[in-house]
Amino acid sequence: MNEKTTSTQAVEPATDTAPTPAGRQSAAWTILGVAVLLGLGYVVHFLTEWVPAATKGTGFGAIAKSIEFPVYAILVGFAANAILSLLGVRKKMSKAFRTEFLIKTGLVLLGASINFTVIAKAALPAIAQAVLLITAVFLFTWWFSGLLGLDDRLRALLSSAISICGVSAAVAAAGAVQAKKEQLAYTASLVIVFAVPMIFLLPWASELLGLSPAVTGAWIGGNIDTTAAVTAAGTMAGEQPLQIATIVKVTQNALLGVVAVLLTMYFTFKAQREAGDTSSPKLVTMWQSFPKFVLGFLIASVVATVFASNADPAAAASAIGVANDLRTWFLILAFVSIGLEFSFGSLKEAGWKPVLVFAVATVVNLAVGLLLAVVLWNGFSF
Template identity: 70%
Template sequence: MSARRFSDPALDERALDDATADESTAVRTTADDRRPAAPEASGGEQGEQPTPFTWGGFLGGVAVVLALGIGVRVLTENVPVWTRGTPFGPLAATIEFPIYAILLGLVGNVVVSASGLRDRLASGFRTEFFIKTGLVLLGASINVAVIVRAAGPAVAQAVLLISAVFLFTWWVAGKLGVEERLRALLSTAVSICGVSAAIAAAGAVKAKKEDLAYTASLVIIFALPSIFLLPWLAGVLGLSPAVTGAWIGGNIDTTAAVTAAGTLAGEQPLQIASIVKVTQNALLGVAAIALTLYFTYKVDRTEGAARPSAGVLWQRFPKFVLGFLAASIVATIFSSVVPAASAKPAIGVANDLRTWFLILAFVSIGLEFKASSLKRFGWRPIATFGAATVANLVFGLILALLLFSSFTF
């Protein structure tokens, strides 16, 4: 059970608090700092002074994150066991670690805020570092050879579906007046691979952490019902195993939820669903590059300003994406030259480490959350995500029928 549950590449890049800085100014990232940067006491809002950095506060913050992370792992592994045979048991078996992580992070947030320690400990809530490291490790689970072998219908579906859903979501968000950076996160998340894609988009467009946390919450809220809904609908519609798998893999936004839904649908649908989802995950880098170009040369370029240089573009590009791609290539080569009996445990270790880093990232999101930051989010982003999800289901089913109806195992 834990292997399936902890396969989800999910959540948050510590938002770039200098999101409103002029494009000619170098973007400060965690990797560039000689010591951990002290987050602003306001959580990134303008007009408030940053909390002075202290090593004691930093280490204390990291200790809080680690303690809550261990609690998340305990709950994820044991709640389904503890509730087995109860009315809550079936639901508990579907709850994934991001939910526990964010909830415990929020509880920890209340405790440290009530004690007056939140601002002092905030420098240890290293969301950006945890999530970037987790995503680089995610690359180790994506074998390029698998994508190449499924290059036909899987790649065609991924490209067509991502393009159609992204453009549809972008259009709806624009019509509803959703802010540009949140618009980019919503469009990328619903069209590619959920939270991981939103993270890449957040780095490319310099989104605030509130935007990313909000988008991640929408992804989880919409993904959980899909685990049960899509396999049931596939049965009602009489879809073949290949079409069922392609529909599940192309529409559910998180890898763990895809795995869960594919398992419910059967072994053959699970195989196709995994290949389609892996293909979508591999397009993370393409999305990040495209968004970096768009926001650098259009959205953030002030009128009359000089054309941004290649150096500015490089500063804004989320470099962890390169690590993600490099890890995928290395893992592919490793798996091809090392016997499976030795390769699988090694990849498993990388996947487990990835899970830990993502848990710590999600806990940090909860710890950094401020309710006041959600005031500017109204019904429009929810309406956008809901409309895009419906469009994704329709487009995905059409493409799955066109590309996988003749597929045989």
């Protein structure tokens, strides 16, 4: 009996909680990946500031100062992707490229820059324009992309990006519908390709059409897909158009959470139907599908508004500035990560259809946006 017991005890495996060599190697590659990501982020930050300064006064200078950091971030990410893949180390570092975490953190910080007291300055026309324009353009883009047979998740990203606020809306939609990173990268690239020409086109077209400052600002704010590009175009149009453009764009940004909730509800219903479940979605299921960062986004906006209205103006501006700087850094790292994780084969897989959808929907967006701007803002006085 003792021999059996001894023998049994002898073959019991020893408990070893020390990391295995493979685990230590994986951790080392992850740490190296973080270092690479931070280094690339610094390169992007450097290029964003250096290129406009270096090209100032040249033919390219006017364009360079309007190019946003996502352009540099994705391009730098793509280049690093190719180099690291050739060296055979990209997949080993992949745990460091936390695109989803970085993007969601950046979006929560984005909420801190949306002050609801600003929206109140022109609440009725801004809200009416945002709701009508987002609804019309989203539904058209959803319908047209469905007509071309695009995947529902890519349809959601394209529709959100065009109708709301470009990259940020695509990011929020991606979280809500659990889209592929390749789909997000493709949509973000289209946003940038189409937004940059609009910076110059809309101020010029507004002057050609003889639009009032308020109508010009509303058209710019409602139709250019990214906040930074709206600011650039508004600045080119003048101080008053810039004020209205900012208010309209902030109003659209504030509707990000609403659209994310509606998309979550739609995809939850759809998933249950495909599973043969005809019952109403359970609250638990809805909560599990709901992108929690949207709540953080909304809470940050409310906190920033309350803080700004009660704190010393200089202190409030400084705090919001810090939040905006952090947001920029998180989004820089997020878009570098997208480039690092991007599968170049997805471009062939996506084909020409998303480009056609974006082009046609942009034309519709411009037409509907101009109509709403004239109707809602023509009698507005500063």
